Amino acid sequence: MDKVDWLIDSLTKQIAEFIVEDEKIEYDEALRKLYSSQIFAKLTDKETYLYREGAAYLYQYYLEEK
Numbered sequence: 909m910d911k912v913d914w915l916i917d918s919l920t921k922q923i924a925e926f927i928v929e930d931e932k933i934e935y936d937e938a939l940r941k942l943y944s945s946q947i948f949a950k951l952t953d954k955e956t957y958l959y960r961e962g963a964a965y966l967y968q969y970y971l972e973e974k
Contacts, residue, residue, distance in 0.1 A: 915959040916952060922963035923970060946973055 909917070920942065927938035942948050947969045951958045958966065 912954055912959055916954075919951060919959060919961075919963050919966060920948070923967050926963065926967045927970070942970065945970055 920939075924935060924938040924942050927933065927941060928935055931938070931941075933941075947958075947966060950956045951966060
């Protein structure tokens with residue numbers, strides 16, 4: 909795993925934790941919701957450079973998408 913993949917993985921975990929806290933759901937369900945979102949597709953596209961942003965910033969995009 910390279911540095912970018914590690915950053916994406918870390919951000920994914922942090923965003924999922926925000927979803928768990930805010931929506932009062934299980935972690936697995938939060939991951940499913942995140943994985944099916946447009947922001948996750950953009951985050952995993954390394955050419956968008958979204959992995960350089962903070963988890964809270966990306967979570968706001970997730971909330972706006974809903």
